[in-house]
Amino acid sequence: MPNQVLIIEPQNELKFKVDFAGLFELGHTTYMQLTNPSEHTVLFKIKTTAPKKYCVRPNSGVLSANSKVDIAITPQPVHVDNTEKHKHKFMVQSVIAPEGKTNIDQVWKEISPDQLMDYKLKCVFETPRGANLNDSGDTAPPAEIAKKRAPVEDAKLLTKDAEGPTQNEAKRKDDEHTPVSPNAKTTSFPKSENLESDLQKATNEVIHLREEESKLRHENLRLKEELLRVHQGGESRMPRGHSYGPEKTEQIALMPWIATAIGMALLGIIIGKFLM
Template sequence: MPNQVLFIEPQNELKFKVDFTGHFEQGNTTYMRLTNPTADTVLFKIKTTAPKKYCVRPNSGMLDPHSKVDIAITPQVVFVDSNEKYKHKFMVQSVIAPEGKTNIDQVWKEISPDQLMDYKLKCVFETPGSTNTHDAGDAAQNDATKKRVAAETDAKPAIKEPVEALVSTTSKPDGPQNTVPPLVY
């Protein structure tokens, strides 16, 4: 199999932003740029392990010599199942267009596998503030939880009175109410 002739950006990973619950953020389109640095016309196809979960435009085409194309990849689901999050991958297949062939579909049908050039990219789902791209969601969520618990622990006053003393007591119909102000956390 020949080496990929296209320059593909990003090189290894397609990053998608998700919130702490695993839901894609609104307007979460990721772009891949294909550049043809050769003097040949190159045909390309974009494939994925999760075809129903992404809209890829364009998902195939022809790149003239020394030209570029931006591929828009938009998630079609709102939630990334944690069991699937390391399984989503994309592959760019390309082939140098044979001289005189104008029917692109026919070229793809007739091409032998040893002429195809493949390039694989994995999907990474990033949560806000994450730094570790592989376990970004889990690490960021764990860090956020630790910070929240620490902040809540520091902010809680030490309660020395019995719990019964903090509960409002009922008043007599004609008398004033005897209440204790609520604690503020």
């Protein structure tokens, strides 16, 4: 395999920005420059081990003698797993164009592997804080990060220790000047207990009134049925002029019961709305 005739920048690695969740930064594009310093026309192709993760433009082309081209590599908005980051690589393949050949696709098909010039670059991923991710996907300098954090943590502890006595002294003085009622805590609980007791009594009263209302309704229906039976039996035994006498008497006797039932029903509805 011949040596690579093209000059490739950057030479060893391509850097990409990712967030802490492993997603590529939107709108970030990495560039690679190919330069042909020779006197021959060179064909090139850009290949990657993760074609679904990157958009490469242009991914192939022709470089005339002493010319250059910029390759734009834009990551797709996808997640990159830590286990696969070390597998992301790019390869530049180039070959000197044969004389008289104009069909580039046909040249790539007919070229032998011995004539191809390959050049590989690895991918490096940078977090927003600038901590590079190595090929295994772990943070490269954990010891340096720990060293940087240590002085900050020490300063926070010193500040907290300095503020502690001052805050405690101020709190103690406020407690000395603030009058404390001896019954402050004890009076709040009875109020709460009394309120709960009143609510429970009102609820029980509403339930009792509703039960009484239900009983009165059943009693009213029973009396109506009995009155209807008496009325039907009276029609068969009495003259027509005296058939309504018992019904009126029963209706007068039922009036207090009906009024009591209606009053209890209204009282239950009002108390129920108050509790809701």
